[in-house]
Amino acid sequence: MDLKELQSIQRRFDLEYFPEFWRIMNYEDFLDRLEYITVALAGEIGEFANIVKKMRREYLHVNRERRDYLDTLKEELTDIFIYVLIASNLLDMDIEEWYTRKSNINRDRFKKYKDDNL
Numbered sequence: 001m002d003l004k005e006l007q008s009i010q011r012r013f014d015l016e017y018f019p020e021f022w023r024i025m026n027y028e029d030f031l032d033r034l035e036y037i038t039v040a041l042a043g044e045i046g047e048f049a050n051i052v053k054k055m056r057r058e059y060l061h062v063n064r065e066r067r068d069y070l071d072t073l074k075e076e077l078t079d080i081f082i083y084v085l086i087a088s089n090l091l092d093m094d095i096e097e098w099y100t101r102k103s104n105i106n107r108d109r110f111k112k113y114k115d116d117n118l
Contacts, residue, residue, distance in 0.1 A: 003096045010085040033090055041083040048076040 015022055024030050051073055055066045088095040 003099070004094070007085055007089055007095060010082065011089050014086060014089070030090075034087075037083060037087045037090060041080065041087065044076060044079040044083060048073060048080065051076065 021033060021036075024033060051069050055069050058064045058066050085095075
């Protein structure tokens with residue numbers, strides 16, 4: 001499954017379950033949706049960060065590894081990814097194309113860090 005297919009699956013899900021969200025009549029409606037997705041995405045990133053904080057705190061203070069949190073991290077990361085897909089659909093964005101473009105920019109930008117032994 002590629003990213004375009006995942007975007008399409010998410011678009012169909014959203015249209016089925018949240019059709020009103022996609023009724024965008026003007027720029028203000030678009031900004032409302034963009035703001036909502038931005039806040040939702042930030043919230044999910046915050047949840048992910050909070051779990052990492054708890055893992056670090058337990059390891060730092062009681063030297064206890066909390067690998068039981070890993071599935072929760074995976075779930076939160078999936079929520080983040082879903083909101084990224086929704087945002088990319090809202091922006092009518094081909095995320096594969098933009099990823100490739102940005103990856104090429106980063107490849108050049110970070111070339112001084114490249115490990116030539118790999």
